[in-house]
């Protein structure tokens with residue numbers, strides 16, 4: 001059993017995280033419950049910051065809030081000195097409501113709406129990461145309407161294919177994101193932006209994909225971006241102040257996953273920058289990164305209550321829990337794999353192989369196939385590890401199932417940071433039009 005961060009098995013044979021027995025958390029907050037090990041989140045944040053400090057380069061570590069955007073997480077990012085990457089008005093609003101410093105917010109997205117852009121302009125955020133030609137024109141016009149000049153990075157696709165799932169690989173040419181380096185669109189975008197009065201080009205951005213275990217892709221991306229920086233300086237007399245290398249640093253979900261320590265990813269990037277610019281007669285660019293998954297992923301655990309089971313002799317045994325694809329769609333979307341234990345019987349040996357099913361009306365609603373467990377009974381607690389990133393963030397209300405609560409645990413304290421949705425939350429935006437109210441079905 002691999003235990004992350006402060007997780008351990010206590011004298012009662014129960015899983016404990018942040019000094020809290022999870023059986024107590026289940027009693028206090030109910031299940032399903034997302035539990036976040038705050039100390040581990042802070043440790044990851046400081047690993048990034050310290051690795052950059054050691055490089056001697058100027059930097060920003062922007063937490064990619066899409067991985068887990070809630071106000072309490074923005075507060076932690078702020079305290080740890082991170083910047084923040086947002087991709088929608090909702091993520092921006094979350095950051096602003098949490099009081100996150102606007103100058104450290106970067107706005108991403110391949111289809112920012114005029115309303116979203118105006119909201120970010122009014123807030124005065126630090127930087128827009130511009131994704132395409134339409135956005136260049138729109139942003140310039142909207143900034144002009146407000147008499148503002150805005151900092152931009154241009155997102156480029158460097159032509160690097162990260163070895164990861166197709167849906168989470170973004171640096172290749174055939175991608176919906178960014179200006180292509182290979183076909184000249186990236187240079188054309190810089191030329192275009194230089195003509196636009198209200199945009200200030202800070203530099204470029206590249207993100208090659210997610211859940212990446214090697215440094216090779218990052219090195220290749222740095223090489224390509226650095227060559228581009230040098231050629232743009234020569235040809236257009238523009239010096240990039242910032243190079244943003246995105247996120248994508250992998251984490252250990254299951255045995256066999258081999259992420260590198262944060263310091264190695266950062267070291268590979270900063271070394272490659274130094275090598276590429278060794279002969280440059282201009283200041284080294286500031287390096288920004290945008291880790292999402294690796295900031296919060298392994299700090300999250302989802303706690304479920306076991307309900308029904310179905311044994312099909314000679315085929316398999318299904319064990320159903322009180323959540324599923326609504327709180328974790330990743331197995332259904334990406335065939336993602338997770339490890340789990342019976343949290344209230346964590347010292348007991350495995351006796352059977354079961355597959356963990358969710359409670360949605362969907363055959364694909366499976367969380368884990370072929371998991372070795374003690375003989376589980378209804379009422380036991382199942383803890384699924386490494387659910388901190390892209391779980392709460394990607395949760396849905398399919399089947400009108402309510403999103404779970406989120407608690408942060410640290411030093412024996414548990415703080416509720418997101419309330420469990422209520423049944424009232426489920427219908428609060430529903431409207432029965434007057435003409436339907438006449439129907440006998442709708443009283």
Ligand SMILES: Cc1ncc(COP(=O)(O)O)c(C=O)c1O
Nearest residue numbers: 064207210247248290291292293
């Ligand atoms: C532009 C950009 N930056 C950062 C991230 C964060 O990636 P990860 O969570 O793999 O670190 C993503 C993907 O989610 C992204 O698209």
Ligand SMILES: N[C@H](CCC[C@H](N)C(=O)O)C(=O)O
Nearest residue numbers: 168169170208209210330390
């Ligand atoms: N935005 C990221 C991928 C996010 C993947 C995430 N949703 C997951 O669950 O793994 C990217 O384009 O590289």
